[in-house]
Amino acid sequence: MNATTQTEARAVHTAASSAANLLQAADPSKHMILVPLSRLVLRPMGRNVRKTVPRMSIPELAASIQRVGLLQNLIVIPASDGLHYEVVAGGRRLAALKLLAKKHRIAKDWDVPCLRVADGTARTASLTENVQREAMHPADQFEAFAALVAEGRPIEDIAADFSVTPLVVQRRLKLANVSPRLMADYRADAVTLDQLMALSITDDHAAQEAAFYDAPQRQRQPSALRERLTEREIDAYRHPLVRFVGLDAYEQAGGGVRRDLFAEDDAGVYLTDVALLERLAQDKLASIADEVKAEGWAWADATPGVTHADLHAFQCAPKERREPNKREAQRIEKLQAKMQEVAEAIDAAMDAEDEDKADALQEEGEALGKQLQALEDGLQGYAANVRAAAGAIVTIDRNGEAVIYRGLLREAEAKALRTLEKLRQGFSDPDAANDDEGGEDEAPKAAAMSDRLAQRLSAHRTAALQIEVALHPQVALAALVHGMVQTVLQSRYYGHDLPLGVRLTAQDRLEGMAPDWPESPAAVALRELQQVAGEALPEDGAELFAALLAMEQGELVKLLAVCVASTVDVVTPRAARQQPGAELAQAVGLDMAAWWKPTAEGYFKHVPKTVILDAVVEFAPDSVNRLGKLKKADIASEAGRLAEGTGWMPAIFKAEEPQEEGPKQDAPEDAEAVADDPAEALAA
16 A cells, blocks of 8 residues: 555654564564565555665666675565565665666576565565664764775775775775864764865864864854965965966976865865975076077066066167068058958948948958058067167966066166167267266256156155145046046047046055155045045945935035045156146146155155255255265265255156146145144045
8 A cells, every 4th residue: 555554654753663573573584585686676656665766876886786795685575476576675776786687797587685574564664774774974984984995995996896986085085084183073063074174185183173273163164274274385276386387397396285185176286385386487487588588688587476567667678660571561562452442342331231241341351450460560670789788577477378578678778778879860968878977967857867766756746646636626526527528528548648647446556656655744644534534434335325415515526536536646657758647736736845855765865966966056055065075875865954844846846836826725735734634624
């Protein structure tokens, strides 16, 4: 019958007594029989309570039975035909045996050990076998696998016995080697399996326990535990140096590797010898640099990590276009003619309103344009005299690929190249050939300073403009609208080299240009203004929008000014370039003397001796002769002391004069006023 009887239901609720009664009623010594496999059948809708057989596990179970034999008998009852037996418990085992017989691994009439029970207790027997059986705890399984290996069993044989891959066995062994304290807590459900897998990345029990027990509860996620145990190692999956050197090359050089057996795909490989990896990368880069230098460059540096700020310290050597040879000229002529034909065909297709044809021709034209550009790029090159002065840097990008920056000129090299070019053209200029310490100019010039100093001073100029914009809301609003008008209404690119120097993104490179910028009066004042402006604003996006809608327009524009200020960027990479942002500086009445002071460390130590003395003539002429007898370092220190309080500014700042004509907004008059009370400055 199909329904569970009340007697059987009571047997399920009193499992222990039912199992004992069943064993007493079915004494194995009297009811254990051997039944030929061909006489065993399964009744899917019969007394076997397991209705769903996981088909995917049958082949693995068959392989296990073939290797180690049938470890558990089947439970059967006699069939109604008197010839066959119906299996009421052990359907998966029966299916696995049938599969082995089908593959001719065992005979079709292979004797199967079976326990025969009475028909009335068949369902109870099936239910008892499935319900009362308690699965092995995973920790017991880990230790059992380790015991098999300890007995001398090869991992491959163990994997075959249990129909798993060798990797599965290795993972179980790795888990079995976890600290006994952690394993005990795992058994007590105080440690999860995922945490155990993360901790097993090391075999050091002390390190495992320290990573887990010393960490707060909120920092015990598997990823955090894994990072803590590998924090001094390099992740091969992410690090560009590993991709550049190659994992195989690193291991062949004797580098240590730690592998996370529980990681997916290529992840989970950690390199333990960082110094070796860096040395291999440097050696490989140096080899490439030697090849590049052989092209005729004056120098070629191998530097694994190069930032954009590092590259800004160099000038780009000029390129020259050589005349194309006969074959190149013909190719260029053909491409230009073909592009003209395509352009005419596009016009015809558009007139005929054939958009599909026009799109296809457009793609063809773009492909021809790329070919022509590639030819033109190939005609651009460096002259021999340029290569003899310039150099190259070989580095590694974030993808682990070698990148070569050719045609780089240091300041002295660029100066020498310009001098040689002037001499070659017949325009000899003795002053241009002087070094930093030679010659006496009639007046200090912006070009007399190095590019690095120009960047540093323009960074301070940017900081001063930022705080002034923050204090002039009308100018900030006009500058922002100016850029948007150019973008939306005049179709100009809103990005680099804007006349006003205002961009739509906050800049963050000033500290790289001027190390003393963070403590400058302008930077400190702007930070304090930002703090005051932000303290009263909610952090939730929806609440913030509501608060802004409720503000008076004047207050909203003042807040806008503080935000726009951080987008100002008028840093110039070259000393000879005209200072950007002149219109903005004039609009806010920028006076650099209010925000920057000439000091020895900030200015005088970075310019030639003659430039310092020329400056001293302007603010302390009586001291020129005395300073002229001193060494450069002493002259710089004394010049900084003498310049204090004079209001003197270098030539690069002298164009920054406060605006005299036109209405001027109310704003704090100096840096000290803003620093003393930023809230009052914001409310002004």
